[in-house]
Amino acid sequence: MIRFDQVTKKYAGTTKPALNAVDFEVKRGEFVFLVGASGSGKSSCLRLILKEEKPSNGTVHVLGHNVSSISNRKIPYFRRNLGVVFQDFRLLPNKTVFQNVAFTLQVIGKSRGFVQEAVPDVLKMVGLENKAQRMPHELSGGEQQRVAIARAIVNKPQVLLADEPTGNLDPATSAGIMQLLERINANGTTVVMATHEAAIVDKMQRRVIELVEGGIVRDETHGGYGTTAVIPELGPRKERGVDAEKAKRAVEEAARETPTTQSVVTPRRTATAETGAAPRLVESAEADAPVETADDAPVSADATTHAQRSSATEDVDSAPPWVTSRAVDESDAGAEETGSAPAADEPPAQPLTQSQPIIGLPLVSGPLPEDTQEHLSLAERLGLRAAKPRDEDKEQNVGPTQ
Numbered sequence: 001m002i003r004f005d006q007v008t009k010k011y012a013g014t015t016k017p018a019l020n021a022v023d024f025e026v027k028r029g030e031f032v033f034l035v036g037a038s039g040s041g042k043s044s045c046l047r048l049i050l051k052e053e054k055p056s057n058g059t060v061h062v063l064g065h066n067v068s069s070i071s072n073r074k075i076p077y078f079r080r081n082l083g084v085v086f087q088d089f090r091l092l093p094n095k096t097v098f099q100n101v102a103f104t105l106q107v108i109g110k111s112r113g114f115v116q117e118a119v120p121d122v123l124k125m126v127g128l129e130n131k132a133q134r135m136p137h138e139l140s141g142g143e144q145q146r147v148a149i150a151r152a153i154v155n156k157p158q159v160l161l162a163d164e165p166t167g168n169l170d171p172a173t174s175a176g177i178m179q180l181l182e183r184i185n186a187n188g189t190t191v192v193m194a195t196h197e198a199a200i201v202d203k204m205q206r207r208v209i210e211l212v213e214g215g216i217v218r219d220e221t222h223g224g225y226g227t228t229a230v231i232p233e234l235g236p237r238k239e240r241g242v243d244a245e246k247a248k249r250a251v252e253e254a255a256r257e258t259p260t261t262q263s264v265v266t267p268r269r270t271a272t273a274e275t276g277a278a279p280r281l282v283e284s285a286e287a288d289a290p291v292e293t294a295d296d297a298p299v300s301a302d303a304t305t306h307a308q309r310s311s312a313t314e315d316v317d318s319a320p321p322w323v324t325s326r327a328v329d330e331s332d333a334g335a336e337e338t339g340s341a342p343a344a345d346e347p348p349a350q351p352l353t354q355s356q357p358i359i360g361l362p363l364v365s366g367p368l369p370e371d372t373q374e375h376l377s378l379a380e381r382l383g384l385r386a387a388k389p390r391d392e393d394k395e396q397n398v399g400p401t402q
């Protein structure tokens with residue numbers, strides 16, 4: 001469903017890559033946390049999935065497409081299969097809850113009847129059926145995020161991307177949002193969520209992909225937040241001297257003393273965010289007591305993780321039942337263009353008639369190529385509406401009805 005093959009992303013004007021030869025695959029129906037320190041590359045992964053950014057090297061496959069081969073004018077179609085939720089909600093402030101959710105359906109031409117049915121349904125699902133006529137500023141943060149989630153899923157996307165969706169919320173409210181995301185996932189939507197929230201990740205025990213300085217250091221099927229992203233490696237660096245040596249020994253001793261019944265000693269990949277040293281495998285026991293190092297950095301001796309990379313296999317997910325052949329024709333056009341049509345067993349993109357309007361506000365921040373900008377309206381640039389067909393592109397004659 002989503003596959004990164006040796007993906008490197010280097011932003012213009014930077015010396016270090018934000019992502020460095022990253023490989024992972026997310027299968028249909030998975031719930032995956034992307035964790036790691038600030039700047040480790042989580043949001044870059046999401047932006048690459050959305051084709052908001054291009055990989056500098058390697059390939060990103062989403063829903064059977066090599067995203068690099070999707071032409072600019074077909075990006076809005078592609079993005080309709082992906083719902084997105086952000087930390088800061090990004091609701092339209094002058095529209096009611098109902099209108100915020102309805103808007104994304106209207107701009108892709110859904111009928112009034114469809115909107116009138118779909119919006120109350122999704123508001124009920126997120127627990128806001130009684131607040132449809134409220135304005136965003138009349139809602140709590142948690143409620144605003146529920147509206148944003150309703151908007152992201154109202155058209156049944158195959159994938160929901162969430163970038164720190166609980167980042168602005170208190171723990172209790174966050175828990176409610178996570179329950180909602182779990183329910184959405186249980187209904188079949190693949191969820192990829194970038195987060196810093198250790199408590200949430202620890203509690204949910206879902207797949208965790210951990211990034212350190214643009215590299216994957218851990219990919220664990222039922223993982224916790226882990227520690228490698230925020231804690232320096234146990235091995236003392238030369239300049240830390242004797243105290244650091246002592247701290248390291250204390251940790252090792254604590255690990256040895258942990259009763260074997262409680263310990264699952266498995267190799268753990270760690271890396272030092274401070275030094276940029278390559279990840280290394282460390283054997284340690286499950287002993288979560290933090291200790292202080294010479295320079296006051298907490299060190300945890302936890303170690304239950306299992307570095308587990310997904311194999312880069314072909315995407316063989318089957319298409320959802322509502323896909324129509326016309327929709328497949330249209331949405332597969334990106335692959336067609338490069339002469340690399342998806343394999344027969346690859347999932348076609350979602351039908352346009354059931355497609356998901358991405359609330360792609362961040363798209364505004366990134367300039368589109370000039371040749372695209374000159375003929376795109378604002379809604380088209382936002383990913384809310386397909387570009388008007390040009391003469392050579394008549395098959396894309398789909399758009400809003402109003």
Ligand SMILES: Nc1ncnc2c1ncn2[C@@H]1O[C@H](COP(=O)(O)OP(=O)(O)OP(=O)(O)O)[C@@H](O)[C@H]1O
Pocket residue numbers: 011012014017018036037038039040041042043044045194
């Ligand atoms: N548009 C950009 N131009 C230049 N550098 C960028 C750009 N976007 C991200 N970076 C850099 O790429 C690296 C990874 O950033 P990214 O936003 O992916 O990290 P992150 O893990 O999501 O961080 P955070 O948790 O703070 O959101 C950082 O060093 C960041 O400064």
